Amino acid sequence: MYRRQQIVADALAHLSVSDPVLGQLINRVGEFNLKLDRNRFGILVRSILSQQISTKAARAIRLKLEAQTDGLGLTPEAISRLTDLQLRTAGLSGQKVTYLRDLSSRVLDGRLDLTRLHRMTDEDVIAELIQVKGIGHWTAQMFLMFSLGRLDVFPHDDLGLRASMRELYQLPELPKKAVCLELAAPWRPYATIASWYVWRLSDLKADPTMDASQYPV
Numbered sequence: 001m002y003r004r005q006q007i008v009a010d011a012l013a014h015l016s017v018s019d020p021v022l023g024q025l026i027n028r029v030g031e032f033n034l035k036l037d038r039n040r041f042g043i044l045v046r047s048i049l050s051q052q053i054s055t056k057a058a059r060a061i062r063l064k065l066e067a068q069t070d071g072l073g074l075t076p077e078a079i080s081r082l083t084d085l086q087l088r089t090a091g092l093s094g095q096k097v098t099y100l101r102d103l104s105s106r107v108l109d110g111r112l113d114l115t116r117l118h119r120m121t122d123e124d125v126i127a128e129l130i131q132v133k134g135i136g137h138w139t140a141q142m143f144l145m146f147s148l149g150r151l152d153v154f155p156h157d158d159l160g161l162r163a164s165m166r167e168l169y170q171l172p173e174l175p176k177k178a179v180c181l182e183l184a185a186p187w188r189p190y191a192t193i194a195s196w197y198v199w200r201l202s203d204l205k206a207d208p209t210m211d212a213s214q215y216p217v
Contacts, residue, residue: 099134
Protein backbone atom coordinates (compact mmCIF):
# COMPACT_ATOMS: atom_id res chain seq x y z
CA MET A 1 0.00 0.00 0.00
CA TYR A 2 2.82 2.39 0.88
CA ARG A 3 4.49 1.84 -2.49
CA ARG A 4 1.28 2.68 -4.34
CA GLN A 5 0.79 5.82 -2.25
CA GLN A 6 4.33 6.90 -3.06
CA ILE A 7 3.85 6.25 -6.78
CA VAL A 8 0.67 8.31 -6.82
CA ALA A 9 2.34 11.11 -4.86
CA ASP A 10 5.25 11.13 -7.31
CA ALA A 11 2.82 11.12 -10.24
CA LEU A 12 0.79 14.04 -8.95
CA ALA A 13 3.92 16.07 -8.26
CA HIS A 14 5.19 15.38 -11.77
CA LEU A 15 1.87 16.16 -13.46
CA SER A 16 1.35 19.40 -11.54
CA VAL A 17 4.75 20.71 -12.60
CA SER A 18 4.80 19.39 -16.17
CA ASP A 19 1.24 20.54 -16.97
CA PRO A 20 0.01 23.45 -14.80
CA VAL A 21 -3.44 23.35 -16.42
CA LEU A 22 -3.83 19.74 -15.39
CA GLY A 23 -2.38 20.65 -12.01
CA GLN A 24 -5.26 23.03 -11.41
CA LEU A 25 -7.73 20.26 -12.26
CA ILE A 26 -5.96 17.89 -9.88
CA ASN A 27 -6.42 20.43 -7.10
CA ARG A 28 -10.14 20.70 -7.92
CA VAL A 29 -10.74 16.95 -8.07
CA GLY A 30 -8.63 15.96 -5.10
CA GLU A 31 -7.51 12.46 -4.19
CA PHE A 32 -6.72 9.86 -6.84
CA ASN A 33 -8.83 6.98 -5.52
CA LEU A 34 -9.09 4.55 -8.42
CA LYS A 35 -9.40 0.94 -7.27
CA LEU A 36 -8.29 -1.81 -9.63
CA ASP A 37 -10.75 -4.48 -10.70
CA ARG A 38 -9.09 -7.87 -10.16
CA ASN A 39 -11.81 -9.72 -12.08
CA ARG A 40 -9.95 -9.69 -15.37
CA PHE A 41 -12.64 -11.47 -17.32
CA GLY A 42 -15.31 -9.21 -15.82
CA ILE A 43 -13.57 -6.00 -16.81
CA LEU A 44 -13.29 -7.22 -20.40
CA VAL A 45 -16.99 -8.04 -20.43
CA ARG A 46 -17.83 -4.62 -19.06
CA SER A 47 -15.58 -2.90 -21.58
CA ILE A 48 -17.30 -4.77 -24.42
CA LEU A 49 -20.70 -3.80 -23.06
CA SER A 50 -19.72 -0.13 -22.95
CA GLN A 51 -18.70 0.08 -26.59
CA GLN A 52 -20.62 2.74 -28.54
CA ILE A 53 -23.31 3.30 -25.90
CA SER A 54 -23.61 5.54 -22.87
CA THR A 55 -22.17 4.55 -19.52
CA LYS A 56 -25.68 4.57 -18.02
CA ALA A 57 -27.02 2.20 -20.68
CA ALA A 58 -24.01 -0.10 -20.39
CA ARG A 59 -24.37 -0.27 -16.63
CA ALA A 60 -28.04 -1.21 -16.95
CA ILE A 61 -27.15 -4.03 -19.35
CA ARG A 62 -24.38 -5.23 -17.05
CA LEU A 63 -26.77 -5.44 -14.08
CA LYS A 64 -29.31 -7.39 -16.15
CA LEU A 65 -26.58 -9.70 -17.38
CA GLU A 66 -25.37 -10.37 -13.85
CA ALA A 67 -28.95 -11.15 -12.81
CA GLN A 68 -29.13 -13.76 -15.57
CA THR A 69 -26.16 -15.64 -14.09
CA ASP A 70 -28.07 -16.51 -10.88
CA GLY A 71 -25.40 -15.12 -8.61
CA LEU A 72 -22.40 -16.59 -10.41
CA GLY A 73 -21.30 -13.18 -11.66
CA LEU A 74 -19.35 -12.30 -14.78
CA THR A 75 -17.31 -15.46 -15.29
CA PRO A 76 -16.60 -17.35 -18.52
CA GLU A 77 -18.44 -20.37 -17.16
CA ALA A 78 -21.54 -18.34 -16.30
CA ILE A 79 -21.60 -16.50 -19.62
CA SER A 80 -21.13 -19.72 -21.62
CA ARG A 81 -24.19 -21.27 -19.95
CA LEU A 82 -26.50 -18.46 -20.99
CA THR A 83 -28.52 -18.82 -24.18
CA ASP A 84 -28.44 -16.23 -26.93
CA LEU A 85 -32.00 -15.32 -25.95
CA GLN A 86 -30.94 -14.65 -22.35
CA LEU A 87 -28.06 -12.48 -23.52
CA ARG A 88 -30.30 -10.55 -25.90
CA THR A 89 -32.92 -10.15 -23.17
CA ALA A 90 -30.25 -8.51 -21.01
CA GLY A 91 -29.87 -5.91 -23.74
CA LEU A 92 -26.89 -7.12 -25.75
CA SER A 93 -26.84 -6.65 -29.50
CA GLY A 94 -26.33 -9.69 -31.69
CA GLN A 95 -22.80 -8.50 -32.37
CA LYS A 96 -21.94 -8.21 -28.68
CA VAL A 97 -23.39 -11.67 -28.05
CA THR A 98 -20.84 -12.95 -30.57
CA TYR A 99 -18.08 -11.02 -28.81
CA LEU A 100 -18.90 -12.48 -25.39
CA ARG A 101 -19.15 -15.98 -26.85
CA ASP A 102 -15.70 -15.67 -28.39
CA LEU A 103 -14.17 -14.20 -25.23
CA SER A 104 -15.67 -16.91 -23.02
CA SER A 105 -14.61 -19.76 -25.26
CA ARG A 106 -11.05 -18.48 -25.57
CA VAL A 107 -10.67 -18.23 -21.80
CA LEU A 108 -12.25 -21.62 -21.18
CA ASP A 109 -10.14 -23.50 -23.73
CA GLY A 110 -6.93 -21.72 -22.77
CA ARG A 111 -6.29 -19.74 -25.93
CA LEU A 112 -6.45 -16.63 -23.76
CA ASP A 113 -4.74 -17.01 -20.40
CA LEU A 114 -5.77 -13.98 -18.35
CA THR A 115 -3.65 -15.09 -15.39
CA ARG A 116 -0.36 -14.38 -17.17
CA LEU A 117 -1.12 -10.99 -18.71
CA HIS A 118 0.32 -9.03 -15.78
CA ARG A 119 3.77 -10.39 -16.67
CA MET A 120 3.58 -8.98 -20.20
CA THR A 121 4.39 -5.55 -21.60
CA ASP A 122 1.56 -3.16 -22.47
CA GLU A 123 2.11 -3.79 -26.17
CA ASP A 124 2.07 -7.58 -25.74
CA VAL A 125 -1.10 -7.44 -23.63
CA ILE A 126 -2.82 -5.42 -26.36
CA ALA A 127 -1.60 -7.83 -29.06
CA GLU A 128 -2.96 -10.75 -27.06
CA LEU A 129 -6.36 -9.22 -26.34
CA ILE A 130 -7.15 -7.89 -29.81
CA GLN A 131 -7.26 -11.47 -31.09
CA VAL A 132 -10.65 -11.72 -29.38
CA LYS A 133 -13.64 -10.64 -31.47
CA GLY A 134 -14.84 -7.22 -30.41
CA ILE A 135 -11.73 -6.30 -28.46
CA GLY A 136 -9.80 -3.52 -30.11
CA HIS A 137 -7.09 -1.17 -28.98
CA TRP A 138 -9.40 0.92 -26.77
CA THR A 139 -10.86 -2.07 -24.92
CA ALA A 140 -7.38 -3.44 -24.32
CA GLN A 141 -6.30 -0.06 -22.98
CA MET A 142 -9.22 -0.03 -20.53
CA PHE A 143 -8.01 -3.42 -19.31
CA LEU A 144 -4.47 -2.13 -18.86
CA MET A 145 -5.69 0.88 -16.91
CA PHE A 146 -8.51 -0.50 -14.77
CA SER A 147 -7.41 -4.09 -14.19
CA LEU A 148 -3.63 -4.27 -14.46
CA GLY A 149 -3.03 -0.77 -13.14
CA ARG A 150 -0.51 0.21 -15.79
CA LEU A 151 0.57 3.78 -15.17
CA ASP A 152 1.31 5.14 -18.61
CA VAL A 153 -1.70 4.38 -20.82
CA PHE A 154 -3.27 7.16 -22.88
CA PRO A 155 -6.50 6.14 -24.70
CA HIS A 156 -6.47 8.99 -27.20
CA ASP A 157 -9.43 7.56 -29.13
CA ASP A 158 -11.75 7.81 -26.12
CA LEU A 159 -14.47 10.31 -27.01
CA GLY A 160 -15.15 11.34 -23.42
CA LEU A 161 -11.48 11.97 -22.82
CA ARG A 162 -11.15 14.04 -25.98
CA ALA A 163 -14.23 16.09 -25.07
CA SER A 164 -12.81 16.83 -21.63
CA MET A 165 -9.44 17.74 -23.14
CA ARG A 166 -11.17 20.18 -25.43
CA GLU A 167 -12.79 21.89 -22.47
CA LEU A 168 -9.74 21.74 -20.22
CA TYR A 169 -7.39 23.27 -22.77
CA GLN A 170 -10.05 25.56 -24.31
CA LEU A 171 -9.66 24.15 -27.80
CA PRO A 172 -11.87 25.33 -30.69
CA GLU A 173 -12.82 21.78 -31.68
CA LEU A 174 -12.58 18.17 -30.57
CA PRO A 175 -8.86 17.39 -30.68
CA LYS A 176 -7.62 14.85 -33.20
CA LYS A 177 -5.02 12.21 -32.39
CA ALA A 178 -1.97 14.37 -33.11
CA VAL A 179 -3.20 17.18 -30.86
CA CYS A 180 -4.13 14.74 -28.09
CA LEU A 181 -0.69 13.14 -28.19
CA GLU A 182 0.99 16.54 -28.08
CA LEU A 183 -1.05 17.68 -25.09
CA ALA A 184 -0.49 14.39 -23.28
CA ALA A 185 3.27 14.30 -23.87
CA PRO A 186 4.01 16.09 -20.55
CA TRP A 187 1.94 13.48 -18.72
CA ARG A 188 4.42 10.68 -19.37
CA PRO A 189 5.13 8.38 -17.60
CA TYR A 190 1.84 8.81 -15.72
CA ALA A 191 -0.67 9.13 -18.55
CA THR A 192 -3.13 6.77 -16.86
CA ILE A 193 -3.44 8.95 -13.77
CA ALA A 194 -3.63 12.11 -15.87
CA SER A 195 -6.38 10.58 -18.04
CA TRP A 196 -8.41 9.67 -14.94
CA TYR A 197 -8.31 13.29 -13.80
CA VAL A 198 -9.31 14.59 -17.21
CA TRP A 199 -12.25 12.15 -17.30
CA ARG A 200 -13.29 13.54 -13.92
CA LEU A 201 -13.78 16.98 -15.43
CA SER A 202 -17.14 15.93 -16.88
CA ASP A 203 -18.08 14.40 -13.52
CA LEU A 204 -17.50 17.73 -11.79
CA LYS A 205 -20.13 19.28 -14.04
CA ALA A 206 -22.64 16.42 -14.05
CA ASP A 207 -22.33 15.15 -10.47
CA PRO A 208 -19.42 16.27 -8.24
CA THR A 209 -20.25 13.48 -5.76
CA MET A 210 -19.99 10.72 -8.38
CA ASP A 211 -17.92 7.72 -7.29
CA ALA A 212 -15.08 7.44 -9.80
CA SER A 213 -13.08 4.89 -7.84
CA GLN A 214 -14.05 1.99 -10.14
CA TYR A 215 -14.58 1.28 -13.79
CA PRO A 216 -17.86 3.10 -14.43
CA VAL A 217 -19.86 0.39 -16.20
